Amino acid sequence: MANVHELNYLKEKIQDLKDQGVYRKLPILEGANEAEVILNGKKVINLSSNNYLGFANHPRLKKAAVDAVEKYGVGAGAVRTIVGNMDLHEELEEVLAEFKREEAVMTFQSGFNCNAGTIQAITEKGDLIISDELNHASIIDGARLSKANKTIYKHNDMDSLEKVLKDNRDNYRNILIITDGVFSMDGDIANLPEIVNLAEKYEAMTYVDDAHGSGVLGENGRGTVDHFGLHGRVDFSIGTLSKAIGVIGGYVAGSKTMQEWLSHRGRPLLFSTSLPPAAVGAIIEAVKMLMESSEYTDKLWANAKYFKEKLGKLGFNTGNSQTPITPVIIGDEAKTMEFSRKLFENGVFVSGIVFPTVPKGTGRVRCMVTAGHTQEQLDRAVKAFEKVGKEMNILK
Numbered sequence: 184m185a186n187v188h189e190l191n192y193l194k195e196k197i198q199d200l201k202d203q204g205v206y207r208k209l210p211i212l213e214g215a216n217e218a219e220v221i222l223n224g225k226k227v228i229n230l231s232s233n234n235y236l237g238f239a240n241h242p243r244l245k246k247a248a249v250d251a252v253e254k255y256g257v258g259a260g261a262v263r264t265i266v267g268n269m270d271l272h273e274e275l276e277e278v279l280a281e282f283k284r285e286e287a288v289m290t291f292q293s294g295f296n297c298n299a300g301t302i303q304a305i306t307e308k309g310d311l312i313i314s315d316e317l318n319h320a321s322i323i324d325g326a327r328l329s330k331a332n333k334t335i336y337k338h339n340d341m342d343s344l345e346k347v348l349k350d351n352r353d354n355y356r357n358i359l360i361i362t363d364g365v366f367s368m369d370g371d372i373a374n375l376p377e378i379v380n381l382a383e384k385y386e387a388m389t390y391v392d393d394a395h396g397s398g399v400l401g402e403n404g405r406g407t408v409d410h411f412g413l414h415g416r417v418d419f420s421i422g423t424l425s426k427a428i429g430v431i432g433g434y435v436a437g438s439k440t441m442q443e444w445l446s447h448r449g450r451p452l453l454f455s456t457s458l459p460p461a462a463v464g465a466i467i468e469a470v471k472m473l474m475e476s477s478e479y480t481d482k483l484w485a486n487a488k489y490f491k492e493k494l495g496k497l498g499f500n501t502g503n504s505q506t507p508i509t510p511v512i513i514g515d516e517a518k519t520m521e522f523s524r525k526l527f528e529n530g531v532f533v534s535g536i537v538f539p540t541v542p543k544g545t546g547r548v549r550c551m552v553t554a555g556h557t558q559e560q561l562d563r564a565v566k567a568f569e570k571v572g573k574e575m576n577i578l579k
């Protein structure tokens with residue numbers, strides 16, 4: 184019998200990945216995540232980060248991180264419920280609640296475990312979770328951890344959502360509708376006003392994952408809820424601290440009751456060490472910078488508009504994005520990956536996204552323009568798109 188410790192069953196699966204042409208190595212970045220980076224040894228314009236505002240390597244955040252390390256050390260030393268809850272963590276939640284214009288905030292160590300920990304804590308047997316079919320993986324996993332029943336509605340389709348609500352309302356105690364605020368693969372915005380109306384009509388609760396809306400939409404980047412003026416009408420408003428904010432972490436903004444309950448039953452908070460002081464110090468500084476001025480969000484939108492218009496004029500299909508996320512839809516999977524590879528050779532890094540992450544035949548490269556890009560860098564990127572697009576007969 185083969186030695187089980189050789190993990191042959193995994194080796195076979197890895198070979199399957201190779202046979203399917205989807206095996207890959209992790210790309211290696213030398214230095215900070217900025218608008219132009221050295222990736223796998225090559226200098227390229229970076230059009231694939233979530234560093235929307237250029238905060239990941241911002242001097243003010245770095246100084247705040249260093250100051251926090253000097254005072255608090257490098258680790259929190261325990262979970263929050265034991266002795267890992269520093270005054271700095273409390274300050275972060277106060278600042279975030281002020282920013283999000285909500286009563287209270289509960290933070291987690293990442294956006295992923297915020298969803299994984301929160302959804303299971305706020306639902307139970309006898310409840311129903313209704314999720315948009317394109318919601319993020321961390322929402323799907325969070326729902327899987329819940330004992331509630333689960334169902335989906337068609338992407339951003341309000342008739343489909345209403346039908347699910349109507350068919351199920353009388354069979355469950357609580358119903359929780361979950362949607363991304365901004366959908367990460369297409370850049371479209373959830374129809375939140377209508378979702379909230381339907382939730383009120385059918386007495387359901389609402390849960391919005393605003394990972395790609397926070398720091399991007401609304402006044403000074405306050406998010407999708409603020410963008411639509413829906414404060415007080417969304418029960419759970421989730422954000423990440425790893426994208427526009429540039430650091431790490433996730434949070435739920437909402438009521439004091441939500442915060443009190445999650446501090447007792449949010450499992451990542453009970454069983455995993457709290458955010459490191461450097462991260463917390465940097466995040467507080469980032470949120471203060473956002474509240475002080477719209478300079479960064481304005482620059483992000485100006486850059487995104489500029490880039491999107493240039494690609495559109497060349498004849499690329501940039502989909503129905505309403506946000507800085509700019510998909511360039513190629514269609515065929517192999518062609519999409521080839522397009523991404525050729526762009527890399529021409530000095531632009533933009534990752535190819537294909538089935539199963541997006542539906543078959545809708546392969547795309549997903550461009551993430553940031554506030555940190557200069558016009559010159561965007562022009563160079565557009566030139567590379569034009570050259571490769573013509574070479575591959577994507578453009579006429």
Ligand code: PMP
Nearest residue numbers: 293294295319321367394423425
């Ligand atoms: N929700 C959505 C919609 C996301 O796009 C992501 C990041 N890919 C997450 C949650 C997870 O956030 P984090 O990277 O902070 O764990």
